[in-house]
Every structure is written in structure tokens, then in C-alpha cells.
Amino acid sequence: MSLEKSYFGITFTIAILLFAIVLSPLLPNLTRGQQQQQLFPFLSPTNTTENQINNDTQNESTTSASGNNNSPSSTNKVVILNFYDNDIGQFTNAKPILDKYGFKGTFFIVCSWASSDNNPSRMNWQQITQLYNEGHDINSHSTSHKVLSKLSADDLDYQVGQSKQCFREHIGAEPTVFSPPHSKGWNNATVIDTIAKYYDLSIGGFVSSPMFLHCYGWKQLQHAPQTDCRTYSDDGELNYANRYDIKESSHNSWDTRYLHDDTQIFEKFVELVNSQTNYNKDGKINAIPIIGYHNIEDDDAITSTHVSLFAAEMKYLHDNGFKVLTMSDLGYDENKNYLYVKNG
Ligand SMILES: [Zn+2]
Numbered sequence: 001m002s003l004e005k006s007y008f009g010i011t012f013t014i015a016i017l018l019f020a021i022v023l024s025p026l027l028p029n030l031t032r033g034q035q036q037q038q039l040f041p042f043l044s045p046t047n048t049t050e051n052q053i054n055n056d057t058q059n060e061s062t063t064s065a066s067g068n069n070n071s072p073s074s075t076n077k078v079v080i081l082n083f084y085d086n087d088i089g090q091f092t093n094a095k096p097i098l099d100k101y102g103f104k105g106t107f108f109i110v111c112s113w114a115s116s117d118n119n120p121s122r123m124n125w126q127q128i129t130q131l132y133n134e135g136h137d138i139n140s141h142s143t144s145h146k147v148l149s150k151l152s153a154d155d156l157d158y159q160v161g162q163s164k165q166c167f168r169e170h171i172g173a174e175p176t177v178f179s180p181p182h183s184k185g186w187n188n189a190t191v192i193d194t195i196a197k198y199y200d201l202s203i204g205g206f207v208s209s210p211m212f213l214h215c216y217g218w219k220q221l222q223h224a225p226q227t228d229c230r231t232y233s234d235d236g237e238l239n240y241a242n243r244y245d246i247k248e249s250s251h252n253s254w255d256t257r258y259l260h261d262d263t264q265i266f267e268k269f270v271e272l273v274n275s276q277t278n279y280n281k282d283g284k285i286n287a288i289p290i291i292g293y294h295n296i297e298d299d300d301a302i303t304s305t306h307v308s309l310f311a312a313e314m315k316y317l318h319d320n321g322f323k324v325l326t327m328s329d330l331g332y333d334e335n336k337n338y339l340y341v342k343n344g
Contacts, residue, residue, distance in 0.1 A: 076280040077322045078341070079273055080290040080329075082106045082203065082248060084141060084179065085303075086113050086122040087295035093307045094296040095131065097314050103324040107131060108141035108179045108203075111166035125170045132171045137326035139175040140167060140199070148185035148194075156191065161198045177327045178202040178244075186245045187238060192231065195244050201330060201339075202244040203290070210276045210287035211248065213330075213339040215241040217279075217287065228337035243332050243339065248290035256302045262309040269313050273322065285341045288325065 081098075083090045083105050090107065098105055113122045123131075132138045142148070143163040148156055164174045178199040185191035186204025195202045209217065215229035218240060226233070231242045241247055249272055251265075258264040272289050279287035294303035296310045317324065331342045 075283045075323060076277065076285070077273070077320070078276070078280075078285055078288050078325050079317060079322050080106060080248075080288055080325050080327060082108060082179075082290060082292045082327065084108045084292060084294050085145070086110055086128070087297070087303070088121050088123055089295040089297035089304070089307075090293075091123050091127045091131070094293070094310060097296075097307075097311050098136075099134075101314055101318040101324075103314060103317070104136050104326050105131075105324075106137040106139060106177075106327040108139050108177075109167075110141045110143070110145045110181070111163050111170075112144040114170070115166075129171050132173070137177075137328045138167065138171060138173075139177040139179065139327060140164065141179050142181050145181040147182050148180050148191045149188040153190075156194050160191075160194045164198055176200045180204055189238055192238060192242075192244045196231065200243070200332060201246060201327065203246040203248055203327065205241070205245055205247050206250050206253070206292075207247040208249055208272070210272070210279065210289045211246055211339075212241070212279070212287050213341075214286065215239065215339070229332070229339055230337045246290070246327075246330075246339070248292045251291050251293045251305055252303050255305055260300055260306060262306055262312075265305075265309060266312060266316075270316060273317065288341075290327075 081103070083094065086107075086109055090105070094105065107128070109123075109128055113119065114125050114128055116122065117124075128138060140160075140163045142159045143166060144159065146155070146159055148159060151159060160178065168174050176199055178195050179202060180186055180191060180195070183204065183206070186202070192202075207218070212218070213229075216226040218226075226239050226241065229239070229242050231239060231244060233239050238245070251269075254265045254268050258268075269291075272291070276287045276289055293305055293310070295301065295305070296307055297304045298306055298308075325341065329342050331340050332338070333340055
């Protein structure tokens with residue numbers, strides 16, 4: 001090696017070191033940018049195929065979960081994930097993804113379907129008990145999934161009230177939250193009065209916004225003005241939103257409307273979960289996106305959400321500091337007639 005080359009080499013090395021020192025404060029930004037690309041796999045114009053969604057899921061499956069991010073700055077962002085009808089994909093496909101991030105789902109169970117021995121498409125009591133023992137929220141979706149508004153008083157009582165006993169027999173605990181089947185009955189006073197006899201809360205109607213815990217976020221939508229969540233208005237009509245008609249957003253309506261185009265559906269998901277930031281400030285939660293799923297399965301059914309999409313949605317919640325609550329985390333203030341987040 002000649003002296004000239006050596007001198008050049010030393011000069012070059014010093015130049016590289018200086019360059020690294022000057023740029024080092026910017027490196028975290030570069031890393032964040034790379035993370036951002038990871039966070040929005042569907043929003044990047046170069047990353048929109050399902051193969052890439054699957055790659056993203058597989059890559060992430062090798063990383064360990066750090067659980068819920070409960071730092072104070074994250075508590076303005078919460079979400080509730082509801083699952084209906086005991087679909088087996090909730091156990092085989094959704095549960096491992098929820099477990100990876102330490103998230104707890106809220107499962108609305110139909111008692112008779114769980115008791116059936118020969119139905120591999122639905123979860124049985126053994127699987128549901130495991131969910132319960134692992135801290136997931138188990139609630140009632142009736143005894144056998146009838147349209148409640150068409151039933152006699154006795155049959156209505158059986159579907160709503162007796163289902164509590166079914167849960168007590170199988171998991172040793174009674175649910176406190178109900179959901180009427182077929183998305184029907186939540187606007188029927190007879191049904192609501194029966195639910196109110198047995199449960200603290202019920203979830204029914206659909207919205208494309210977060211659930212407003214004071215129940216008056218929708219007054220601009222030409223419904224009777226509400227100032228709180230009491231069940232009936234002063235003129236004796238059911239209020240649009242109340243403690244027995246908590247509103248959720250149907251993921252399956254996106255799955256159907258966008259024909260399982262996961263890029264579009266992911267954008268709707270991101271838009272919904274972030275829409276609460278206009279309402280929640282300084283850790284005070286006033287609005288919660290509640291998202292309803294059925295099966296988590298790759299069969300393209302109208303009641304199914306692709307597994308890779310669900311995985312990407314949960315990763316988004318985790319990576320962006322969302323806290324996943326359950327329906328049982330909601331309480332009702334009998335004096336103020338508001339919903340609130342317990343321990344929140
Ligand atoms: Zn159902």
C-alpha cells in the first residue's frame with residue numbers, strides 16, 4: 001500500500017465518521033419512516049397485493065408481542081372488538097393473533113350452538129371456557145339465535161333470560177352484556193324491556209362512527225335530540241342510543257361492500273379507529289370505536305374477514321398504541337345516565 005493511498009484511506013475514514021456523527025440525530029427519523037411503511041402496508045402504492053399482506057403477517061409472526069401499550073399518551077385511543085355467533089375461526093384464527101398482542105376480545109355466544117356436539121363450524125363450551133379462563137369477555141347472544149321481536153313473552157324470556165343460566169352451567173359465570181340476534185329487536189320496546197330485566201348493557205344498532213358514551217353524538221343525524229343514555233325519551237319513545245342499544249360498526253358490512261378487497265377495508269378500519277381522536281382528550285374517553293366481526297376465515301363468506309386482514313388490523317392497533325377494551329369494561333352511571341370506562 002503506498003503512502004498516498006493510505007493517506008487517502010485515512011481521510012476517507014475520517015470523512016465517513018464525521019458524516020455519521022452529523023447525521024446520527026436523524027437516524028431515528030429514518031427508522032420511524034421505515035416503521036411507517038410497515039404500519040401502512042395497504043396504503044403504500046407499492047405494497048397493495050394480498051401476497052404482500054401475507055408476507056407482512058408471516059414476518060411479524062416471528063417477532064414477540066410486547067402486549068398492550070398502556071402508557072398515558074396512548075389512553076386516548078381505545079377500541080372494542082366484538083365477535084358473534086361462535087364461529088370456529090374466532091378460536092382457531094383470531095385468538096392466536098389476539099394472544100400475540102395481549103388483546104382481549106368480547107365474544108357473544110349462542111348457548112345452544114355451543115352445546116351442539118356435531119358442529120365443527122362453531123366453538124363448543126370447552127373452547128369458550130378456555131377463552132373465558134384466559135380473560136376474554138364472554139357475553140350472551142341468546143339461547144338459540146331467534147328473531148326476538150317475533151317471539152311470545154315466554155319465548156322472549158327464554159331466549160334472553162334463560163341464556164344466563166346456560167352460561168352459569170357451562171362457564172360458572174353469568175354474562176352482564178347481551179346482543180339480540182340477527183341485528184333485530186334493538187329498536188323494539190318489548191325486547192329492550194326484557195333485556196333490561198337481566199343485563200346491564202346490550203349492543204344492537206350499527207353506526208359508521210365511534211360509540212359516543214354520552215349517547216348524544218348523533219343528534220345532527222335528525223334523530224330525537226338526546227342529552228344522555230337513558231332508555232326512553234320524555235315522550236316515552238325508545239332513544240336512538242341507550243344503554244340497551246349501544247352502537248357498533250360492522251366489519252362484515254365492509255367485507256361485503258368492498259368484496260373482500262382488503263386494501264380498501266384496511267383503510268376504513270384505520271379511518272374508524274382514528275376518528276375518536278376528535279373526542280378523547282387527556283385520557284378522558286368519550287367515544288369508542290366498537291367493531292363487530294363474525295368469522296375470521298379465508299372463505300370469502302359475507303360473514304367472514306380474511307385472516308391476514310385481521311392480523312394486519314391487530315398489528316396496526318398494537319403498533320399505534322391502542323388499548324383494547326371489552327364490553328364488560330363499560331359501566332353505566334345511574335345518576336348521570338352515561339356510559340363510562342371502568343377504571344378509565
Ligand atoms: Zn348472530
